[in-house]
Amino acid sequence: TASLATLGAAKGIRFGSTVGKDNFVDAGYRALNAAQCALVVPENEMKWSITRPDAQHFDFRAADRIVDWADANGLGVRGHTLLWHSEQWMPQWVAEHDYGPNPRAEAERLLTDHVATVAGRYADRIDSFDVVNEAIDAETGALRDTALSRHMGGAFETIDIAFQTARAAAPKAQLVYNDYMGWRADEGLHRDAVLRLLEQMRKRGTPIDALGIQSHLGSKFSDTPTGLGSLDEPAFRRFLDEVTGMGLDLLVTEMDVHDNPLPGAIGPRDAQVAAHAKAYLDLMLSYPQTKTVMCWGLSDRYSWLSGMRLRPDGMAKRPCPFDAEFRPKPFRDAIAAAF
Ligand code: XIL
8 A cells, every 4th residue: 555655745745754852763663654654853852951951052853864764764844943932842941940030132142053053954855844842822822931922022022033044044945833723722822822823924024834733632630521522613614714824834743643532442543543543634634725735643652641640541642643563544645535
């Protein structure tokens, strides 16, 4: 059977997934990714937590290993992420750093130095960057703050500067704002806040090319009566219409289906995951602006969700298109069918 990369390419879609951390050392998993993907994204290796051990140093060893491997295998690479605009995901030293007598200038220096160095290093090998990740508090719709934004006069300023610096350092790369608002009814506040942010960026002339929709489907934190969450397709379409109406492209950047609320039996569970994924991809791919579809992990063996909130029945989670033995699941067929 043809690979997802080949099936996607026939429709002008680049299919990919994430590699990194404990899974990149698995030769079988690397081979699965090389066989199925047109592009890959390092799972954590380009985040500040790994590239930026302290204010003075960069560490690109882990990121380079992945990018070199991708090059050697003819895979494209996405960069993730030049700024995770959330205190929780920035290294502790950013908050504790001595910003000196001119904190605004020092914060701006740290940020521009970081973005220019990382984006510049990979400018010729990465054609799409998640410049800013998750800048919005999903509970309130407000922009999050970090030590950087507090010193720089606000989150908008910080985000603008990150995009401007990325554009200058990697002029050919697609620049993306990435967030996790999806099609569930309870994500309306988050979607509205993303629209407001994108509108502001458009008004300010911020150099942004696309919205990355993470697409962690299903209900991550609460079991809902409907299993994977009540969906609001019309509202999601209105959201996508607004985004594309601003001239932005769309990407599915981190797709998986959190199967925690679904009943245990594997057959029906896999079928429900696949049907959910298919309906979602049909919706996303009805927009010609969606040209990239990435899963957040190809195999259940290495999904970040496995350790996140255990199933009440104690069974292993099955959120990915291939099972723990790298065998294709109905989810894989759903992606193939959606292409
Ligand atoms: C996750 C990784 O998969 C984990 O290994 C890490 O511990 C936390 O981050 N949204 C994102 C990704 O943008 O960076 C996250 O990746 C998953 C949710």
